[in-house]
Amino acid sequence: MAKQHEIETLIDERLDDEIGTIYKTAPYRVTLLYPSPYRIGMSSLGFQSLYRALNASDSIVCERAFLPDDTDRFRAARKPLFTYESKTYISEVDIIGVSVSYELEVLGLIEALELAGIPARATERSKRSWPLILIGGPITFANPLPIAPFADIMILGEADELIHIVCAMWFEAKDRASFYEKAATLPGVYIPHIHGEKLVPIAQSRDDLLPAYSVITTPHTELSNMHLVENARGCHRGCTFCVMRRTTNGGMRTFSPERVLSTIPDHAKRVGLVGAATMDHPKIKEIVRSIVESGREIGLSSLRADRLDDEFVGLLAQGGVRTLTVASDGASERMRKIAKKHIKEKHLKHAAELVARHGLKQLKLYMVFGYPEETEDDIHEMVEFVGELSSICKVALGMSPLVAKKRTPLDGEPFEDKKSLEKKIRIVHQGLGKSVDIRSTSVRWAWVEYQISQGGWDMADVAEAVYADGGGFAAWKRAIKKYKKTVVNITRPIDDRIRPGALMKDFDVSDLIG
Numbered sequence: 050m051a052k053q054h055e056i057e058t059l060i061d062e063r064l065d066d067e068i069g070t071i072y073k074t075a076p077y078r079v080t081l082l083y084p085s086p087y088r089i090g091m092s093s094l095g096f097q098s099l100y101r102a103l104n105a106s107d108s109i110v111c112e113r114a115f116l117p118d119d120t121d122r123f124r125a126a127r128k129p130l131f132t133y134e135s136k137t138y139i140s141e142v143d144i145i146g147v148s149v150s151y152e153l154e155v156l157g158l159i160e161a162l163e164l165a166g167i168p169a170r171a172t173e174r175s176k177r178s179w180p181l182i183l184i185g186g187p188i189t190f191a192n193p194l195p196i197a198p199f200a201d202i203m204i205l206g207e208a209d210e211l212i213h214i215v216c217a218m219w220f221e222a223k224d225r226a227s228f229y230e231k232a233a234t235l236p237g238v239y240i241p242h243i244h245g246e247k248l249v250p251i252a253q254s255r256d257d258l259l260p261a262y263s264v265i266t267t268p269h270t271e272l273s274n275m276h277l278v279e280n281a282r283g284c285h286r287g288c289t290f291c292v293m294r295r296t297t298n299g300g301m302r303t304f305s306p307e308r309v310l311s312t313i314p315d316h317a318k319r320v321g322l323v324g325a326a327t328m329d330h331p332k333i334k335e336i337v338r339s340i341v342e343s344g345r346e347i348g349l350s351s352l353r354a355d356r357l358d359d360e361f362v363g364l365l366a367q368g369g370v371r372t373l374t375v376a377s378d379g380a381s382e383r384m385r386k387i388a389k390k391h392i393k394e395k396h397l398k399h400a401a402e403l404v405a406r407h408g409l410k411q412l413k414l415y416m417v418f419g420y421p422e423e424t425e426d427d428i429h430e431m432v433e434f435v436g437e438l439s440s441i442c443k444v445a446l447g448m449s450p451l452v453a454k455k456r457t458p459l460d461g462e463p464f465e466d467k468k469s470l471e472k473k474i475r476i477v478h479q480g481l482g483k484s485v486d487i488r489s490t491s492v493r494w495a496w497v498e499y500q501i502s503q504g505g506w507d508m509a510d511v512a513e514a515v516y517a518d519g520g521g522f523a524a525w526k527r528a529i530k531k532y533k534k535t536v537v538n539i540t541r542p543i544d545d546r547i548r549p550g551a552l553m554k555d556f557d558v559s560d561l562i563g
């Protein structure tokens with residue numbers, strides 16, 4: 050049986066290895082909970098940025114909690130889930146802010162609440178003494194309905210500004226009913242038991258609260274010891290499969306090189322520029338050059354093949370980049386055109402030539418397949434073209450089945466037949482052999498993700514049944530068959546109601562908080 054002190058020792062070792070951890074006391078306690086383990090949560094810019102911003106308030110101490118790495122071991126230690134910094138039980142804080150990034154984290158959310166001794170369903174938390182469960186995060190840009198029954202309140206879209214307002218309202222509230230009544234009037238705030246399955250518009254934060262940037266560096270994440278900062282928010286393009294397209298977030302906002310660079314602490318040896326479209330920043334070269342010339346390593350969350358040139362890749366190489374990762378997001382020229390990705394073969398070929406010229410290790414190419422109009426001819430075209438690329442430089446290929454998302458033009462499109470998708474993967478393996486390192490997302494789990502992303506509140510019933518049934522794929526299949534209703538009823542109304550750009554700056558909250 051795991052001993053409690055072993056778990057605490059592991060956490061203390063992680064804390065010792067962090068730079069930037071905030072320890073403080075204040076009248077109100079907020080826990081930011083990540084429903085996946087530490088290694089993943091600490092790579093989230095949004096999670097880190099809110100931790101920093103909430104702790105900037107004199108009245109709030111904000112600490113972190115994560116889904117334990119080994120939940121069985123944690124459960125065996127018989128102690129409720131607690132925060133990293135002060136080991137406070139999260140069931141005893143004022144607010145638990147949960148950041149959910151993608152659909153399958155719903156099980157992590159249910160498990161984390163169970164480990165904390167908190168009822169998962171909002172309907173079971175009617176007493177004022179339960180912490181307020183506030184859910185936000187990237188998933189709210191797509192479809193928050195499947196996790197809504199677990200939330201007392203949700204922030205849809207950008208939380209940088211709204212989270213402070215919601216916290217202040219909750220601290221002042223005498224009872225839940227009056228709090229919900231006030232909070233429901235805020236643009237971007239969705240309260241499931243008040244709004245039902247009718248979503249409110251997505252929120253945008255004030256520009257002066259941006260950019261988001263991290264405060265803690267740690268060696269124990271995917272992005273080891275890296276300072277994260279966004280140089281742009283949103284995207285001005287319109288790829289049909291992408292939730293971050295311009296219709297979701299009202300376009301792209303860029304931050305000046307001075308603002309971006311001013312967030313970098315002296316101790317940071319590595320800097321990651323994060324954003325949906327980092328390379329579309331008009332001064333991206335200037336930002337990258339400043340970071341690299343300061344002797345730091347650089348990383349970018351997204352590279353566009355059509356914007357790479359010799360100088361830029363030279364800077365990346367100087368900044369320690371060994372792999373150029375680009376997305377083609379369509380198997381053929383025809384599919385990329387339909388997906389409005391606007392990346393052509395000539396751009397990808399040029400990227401491969403730059404990898405070779407600058408002595409980089411490889412070109413990593415991401416591809417979405419399984420679009421409604423796609424045929425095996427498109428896959429054959431891709432096999433031929435990737436084969437051509439691999440004669441220029443080493444190529445790794447990542448393949449993901451299309452998962453149609455809400456708030457995109459592909460919303461409501463069916464998930465391609467699993468056998469057909471698996472056949473396409475076989476065609477790629479047979480055609481490219483061992484010359485290319487091919488990694489494909491599991492078709493079965495992409496299907497589960499599709500079911501959740503197209504679902505409504507009924508998916509909360511599904512998720513609870515799956516959790517009770519062990520969480521495996523067969524459990525998802527059984528529960529979806531038993532509990533999931535048709536998606537048709539909720540598909541169109543969501544699109545009609547959602548409009549980008551509910552701006553907090555146009556909203557006076559002075560009469561809502563003291």
Ligand code: SF4
Pocket residue numbers: 284285286287288291292293294295325326390
């Ligand atoms: S795939 Fe990239 S370029 Fe296209 S809309 Fe999404 S973020 Fe923008």
